[in-house]
Amino acid sequence: MSPFKSSTGIYENLAGFLIYLFAFVGGVIFLAVERRSRYVLFHALQSVMLFGGLMVAHALIVFLPVIGAVVGLLLTLIGIVLWLVLMITSLQGKWIKLPWIGDLAERQLNRM
Structure with missing residues (x-):
């Protein structure tokens, strides 16, 4: 367990895990309630x-004939792998930053 607690009273690594466990919704919730922890805010932004x-992307690929199903399956597989990796690494307390999205989340965090 991380020795640091977020402003919600939850350990930072557990908060990060919950953010990714509940994906988009978890990120939105923690963005609304977290006030102090840069670790939690970064992971919430990255998750959202x-x-x-x-x-x-899933909503838009519906309009692609033929290739839409293949692209949708690929996006689903990528999403599941990222979901699992991000849950595990955040529970370990690691600050994993995804290419592009992590940079965007970090820039937004610096503006907060």
Whole structure:
């Protein structure tokens, strides 16, 4: 367990795990309630951007004939792998930053 607690009273690594466990919704909730922990806020932002982007991509590929099903399956597999990796690494207290999305989340965090 992380020795640090977020402003919610939950250990930071457990909060990070919950953010990714509940994907987009968990990120939105922790963005609304967290006030202090940069670790928790970063993971909440990254979760919202990643899983929100995946939801939008899934909604848009419906309009692709033939290849849409293949792309949808690929997005689903990528989403599941990222979901598992991010849950495990955040529970371990690691600050894992995804390419592009992590950079966007970090820039947004610096503006907060």
